[in-house]
Amino acid sequence: MRALRCYAPNEVGVVEVPKPELQNEYLLVKPLATGICGTDIEIIEGGVDPAYIRYPITLGHEWVGRIVASGANDFAVGARVVVEGVVPCESCDECKAGATNRCAKYDEIGFTRDGAAAELISVPAKLAHLIANQVSDESAALVEPAAVVYQGLLRINPTPDSKILIVGDGTIGLLATTLSKVFQPKVLDVYGIRSSQEGLVRQAGADRFVTDSSQLTKDYDFVVEAAGAIAAVDLALTQGKRGAQVLLLGYPEHGARLSLAVHDLINNDVTIHASFSYTRKSWKAIVDLLNSGDLDLTFVVTHIYQLEQWPEALETLRALTSQPRGKVLLALNLD
Ligand SMILES: [Zn+2]
Ligand SMILES: [Zn+2]
Missing domain, CATH: 3.90.180.10 (Medium-chain alcohol dehydrogenases, catalytic domain)
Structure with missing residues (x-):
């Protein structure tokens, strides 16, 4: 074969x-x-x-x-x-x-x-x-990449009526956007660097697609880094309100490093989550969402x-x- x-x-x-x-x-x-x-x-x-x-x-x-x-x-x-x-x-x-x-x-x-x-x-x-x-x-x-994303989202477990920002307009960003809707956010924004992705980002269910980071409101409860680039991680860490939770999903190159504004992270009471792969539970959750017709x-x-x-x-x-x-x-x- x-x-x-x-x-x-x-x-x-x-x-x-x-x-x-x-x-x-x-x-x-x-x-x-x-x-x-x-x-x-x-x-x-x-x-x-x-x-x-x-x-x-x-x-x-x-x-x-x-x-x-x-x-x-x-x-x-x-x-x-x-x-x-x-x-x-x-x-x-x-x-x-x-x-x-x-x-x-x-x-x-x-x-x-x-x-x-x-x-x-x-x-x-x-x-x-x-x-x-x-x-x-x-x-x-x-299902596989969706389960990876869902595993991370279950980790931060966004509360209903929260403000969520997805950083990244690729496949993981699109999946993170559409799966965030399961948590019924009040605001669901996406930041990306390719304006040509706007149609897909809208189909995923975003309220707003921004390619100029100065237009972001920096008041998000949850920020999901889904681009896998160091610059995107850097951006994601500064977009939350005080007390925000930041989820790292995208993989930068192995060995790539980021310098952190530690003082600001502490002052802003930021929680950083890094989520690896999926469990049987998150995999089954995606299969159930698909089979029930709640996710396409x-x-x-x-x-x-x-x-x-x-x-x-x-x-x-x-x-x-x-x-x-x-x-x-x-x-x-x-x-
Ligand atoms: Zn893959
Ligand atoms: Zn084992």
Whole structure:
């Protein structure tokens, strides 16, 4: 079967690999659509913290698929599923406490075990979640990044009628915007640097989209940094009212540092949260929101490529474009 495989930094391509075999308590799943993101680019370029990647690796950690063979009673062939990428050991203290994102034995699909940018993938059945018929493949493919965002939002748990600012107009920013609506804010503003993203930001549910930071009101109760750039973190830390909570979601380059105006942060009684990955709880919450019809992420997907077009897909993701850009998907076996 074909797979988009990264053998070492800057050694990547679609290659033929053996099909995985069905194991007990596992599912063989045919990926339908697999998103690519900045983290995939970092894997390809060698920018990921070495503790969180194992080469060679088949890429693909944001995906939806259809079961083609089942080694578990609860899952029938033909069902559409999303599968938690973090494989918890279930025996460490963090797992026992429900913090599967901090499992002592890091293991994740698309990072330490082969991902879903391939014609088939083998996954533990216990991590699979059924997707209702009315949910689009595009929405379902976004469960992983949505769960990452939701995990962070549950951490700050915005109170109803609060003022929220999202810093960032990329995919994570769009997801943070649309998921913030679950918490019923009074004000939901987005700061970004690409005016071409305004339509997507509005679709996500923002009240206001600002590309000039001097127009921000600096009175937000909650600020979510979703851009993954040091300058954006710096900005996010200064936009809250006194007592604000700031959530860091975006990943700047590994090793990048920021100098903090510590005196001002203390004076302003600021709480800074940094949130990693997702737990089973936040993953299931996103699946429930999609299956109930309360959440639709289809609008976030702006580009779909075939597997062989992976260079174009990566180019689209990297490009400094004046066109709207949300999630870039690889279509593998779209019905
Ligand atoms: Zn990702
Ligand atoms: Zn564990």
